[in-house]
Amino acid sequence: MSEQNSEFKSTKEIMKLNEGEKAKVRGWVYRKRDLADNIFIVIRDSDGILQTVLPRKNSSEKIVSLAEKVNIESSIIVEGIIKDDERAPGGKELQIENLSVIGFSDDFPIKGGESIDYLLDIRHLWLRSRKLTAIMKIRQSILEGMREYFKRNNWWEVNPPILTQSAVEGGATLFEVNFFGKKAYLSQSAQFYLEVMIFSLERVWAITPSFRAEKSRTRRHLYEYYHLEGEAAWMDMKDMMKHVEGLVKSAIKKVLDERLEELEIVKRNVGILENSLKTSFPEITYDEAIEKLKRKGINLKWGDDIGADEEKVLTEYYDTPFFLTMFPKHLKSFYMKIDDSRPELVYGFDLEAPEGYGEVVGGSQREDSYEKLYKRIIEEGLNPNDYQWYLDLRKYGSVPHSGYGLGVDRLVTWIAGLDHIRDSIPFPRFRERIYP
Secondary structure (H helix, E strand, O other), X not given: OOOOOOOOOOHHHHOOOOOOOEEEEEEEEEEEEEOOOXXXXXXXXXXXXXXXXXXXXXXXXXXXXXXXXXXXOOEEEEEEEEEEOOOOXXXXXXXXXXXXXXXXXXXXXXXXXXXXXXXXXXXXXXXXXXXXXXXXXHHHHHHHHHHHHHHHOOOEEOOOOOEEXXXXXXXXXXXXXXXXXXXXXXXXXXXXXXXHHHHXXXXXXXXXXXXXXXXXXXXXXOOEEEEEEEEEEOOOHHHHHHHHHHHHHHHHHHHHHHOHHHHHHOOOOOHHHHHHHHOOOOEEEHHHHHHHHHHOOOOOOOOOOOOHHHHHHHHHHOOOOEEEEXXXXXXXXXXXXXXXXXXXXXXEEEEEEOOOOEEEEEEEXXXXXXXXXXXXXXXXXXXXXXXXXXXXXXHOOOOOEEEEEEEHHHHHHHHOOOOOHHHHOOOOEOOOOEOO
16 A cells, blocks of 8 residues: 555656646745746655746735745645646646645755855755755665665675674774773674675675774765675675676666656766666776876886775776776785785775776675684784684685675765765765764
8 A cells, every 4th residue: 555645646746647637735845936927836845846836816815925925945735736838847837726834934044055064064954955865866776776686696684783893994994982891893894794694694785884984085985884795605706796796787777767867967977877787897907907007107016005096097997887806915904815826916806986986896705714814814913812703704614705895875976976975875974073
C-alpha cells in the first residue's frame, strides 16, 4: 500500500494530468511574484516544482489576502484546476481555487549570492535548495545501484562497529575516544572486521561512517565520511578490480537511468558518465604512472608518493575511471600482499576518477600468510599483540582474499560533477566547525 495520501498529488504527478482536471498539492513556497492581475506562487515539494496562479479578479478577498502574506518557504496547500501554459515550468500550472497556509515563514535568509561560509552556517536551511535536493537524490541512486550489484552477485551486508582498539591506517590520523576508562578510536575502516566475516560468508560488504583526523582541507576531504567497504575470500587483486569496476558502473547506470533531471539541475555533462559504461576501465602500474607524470613535467622519482596533485595530472590521460596498481611497499599498509617476483611492490590498487577528481576507491590483495604478515607488523614498528586476533585469521584456514574501501562522498562528487565534496553529503564535517 502506498504511503502517499491519495487526497494530494505530488508536483510530478500533477505534470501528468490533463488540462481541466482538478488537483490538490502541498509543499513550500519556492518563488512568488505579486502582480497587478495575478499572484504567481511556485510550490516546491520533494518531487519538483509547480507554478500556481491566483487571479485577483475571480478570487475571494480571504484567499487573495493569504496569498499576499505568504513568503518564501511558507508551507501551503493549494487546490485548483490544471491549465496548460508553455511559459510555466514543465508546461503546466495550477489555477488556484482554494489556498490554506499551514506555516507562515519569516523573511527567509537565503536570497541568492550568499558566501559559501554563510551557507554552511545555515546548512539546515540551504538543504532546501533545488541543487542540494537533486544531489541527495543522485546520492540515493548511487547507493541503490551499488546495493543492487551486491545482491546480484551474492554479497552479504554486515554491520561492523565504529569503535575499535586497533588502527587500520596510521595512528596520527586517529580520533581517540575514552571508552569507559580504556583507550579506543573512532574507526578509519571496517576492513579488519570484514576480513573476519569472509571465513563464514565469503563475500561481505558494509557502509559505515569513517573518521580521519588529517589536518587538511581540500575539495575532497571530510573528517567524517561514508565508507563502503568490501572483502572477499578466494579473490586476488585482479578479481577484486573487476568487481569494483562492475560496482561503480552499476552506480553510474542507475543514476543515468533515474536521475537525468537532477543531473541537469546540477549542470552535469553526462557524456563522460555514458562513456564510462561503454569501455573497460584502463589499468596502469605505479611504474607507468611515474613515467606519465615525468612526460607532463612532474619531477617525481620512483618511490615518491603519488598525491592528489599528481593524480589530477594523471586523469588528463583518461576520459573514464582508471586503475593505478602495484605500489612500492613502503607507501602502503602492512596488510597488503607482497609481490614475490618484486618484493619492493605490493598488490594494491586505486580507482581514479577522471576530470581531476582522483582517487575514489583504494584496495588490495591482503597478505594471507601468518609468517609474512607477522614480519610486516614488526617491520612497521607495530605491536603484534595488538593484532593477534587479526593474525589468528591466518592461522586457521587462511585463504587468498582481497578487499577495498570506496569513498561514497567522493564517488557522489564525481558522478554529480560537483566542485567540492561538502555538497555530496547533507552535513559535512570540517576541522574548524561542525555544521550545523
